[in-house]
Amino acid sequence: MNLPITCRCIALPLLLVGFVSCVTPAVSAQDKTIPSQKILTIQREFTKPGKEGAAHEKSEAAFAQAMAGAKATDHYYALASLSGRPRVLFLSAYPSFADIEAERKKVNGNASLSAELDRANEADGDLLAETNSSMWMRRDDLSLNQGYRVGSRYAELTQFVVRPGHTGEWNELVKMVIDAYKKGVPDAHWGTYEMLYGGGSTYLVITTLRSGEEIDSNFAKDPKFIEALGPEGLKKLDALEASCVESRQSNLFRMAPKMSYPPDAFVQAEPDFWKP
Structure with missing residues (x-):
């Protein structure tokens, strides 16, 4: 994924997107759900022919490792397509646009993290045919x-x-x-x-x-x-x-934990799946 959504300003048309809550609300033991947040941001990456699967997973792992190493609080998780063009969606959710701005400042203010993300972005770009992003509000x-x-x-x-x-x-x-x-x-x-x-x-x-x-x-x-x-x-x-x-x-999409930097609530609920 080029950079976390909070590091990008462009918002282009998005054909298909997904839903996620990427903060850390409490999990309800009764219905086993994690509440969603008000604002949803999605980056969509189309891979070049033959570059999907393991090659893309390896490239995306560099982003997740950089975020984890910096203990970044801007989480996301990935959905890999099972129909349509080969693509992966990266989703983050926030209570407000002010929270998006705050997360962007944190990432941009960390020189070491920004440098690692830039290097990962350059390598990832070689695999991609197209990217775009969009912002949504929960109804x-x-x-x-x-x-x-x-x-x-x-x-x-x-x-x-x-x-x-x-x-x-x-x-x-x-x-x-x-x-x-x-x-x-x-x-x-x-x-x-x-x-x-x-x-x-x-x-x-x-x-x-x-x-x-x-x-x-x-x-x-x-x-x-x-x-x-x-x-x-x-x-x-x-x-x-x-x-x-x-x-x-x-x-239809599948959850892709190897491409994700999942929120704490996801990991706490299913550590074996989200942190294998």
Whole structure:
């Protein structure tokens, strides 16, 4: 990853992103989730052909080692693509933009760390075809049972681009979906973020998943959602989507601990996975 997101100012269009909480809130023993933060930042790296996998993992390890050696407080974790173009997403989350600024000052003020990151960045750049970054804000009103689920190994990410002037219809659509899931599939969970910098009227919906079996189970629950929505509700939902959604795309990613400098809460919850 070129540098931690707090060291970069550019915010370019992002096609697919993921969700994470990269501070250290307490883990809930009851539901085994880690709460998310308000502001999400993502860097996306596309690798050159043949440069994904072990080569990229080795390059990224230099960043994590430098951050750990400096005891840096700006954490991130990585998602590696299982569909679409080969790419890795690096995610950090903060309570506010003031916190992003504070983390940037810490890194820039550490000459030794900055030098190590520059060297790692030069080596990493040889593997990459393209990079970009973006910033997002959590939307609690468009989410259901959100938070990072401890034990997750995958993340399903769906991006929606909403037509200009149709935000009201979009909000109505999502609230219909939430109500139907609460009725038919109450254990459903996802977090929704709205893009602030890096593109237009774009939203991302993410679901963290613990196994392939859970992915299969979620597809098997679709009839319960449709039943809860009812024929008239389904008809209205289709009409709203046709009116307000310009495009949507879903992709699957895996958690990539070897490319991550994970927050303390992640490590405390699963030390064997995040610090193997």
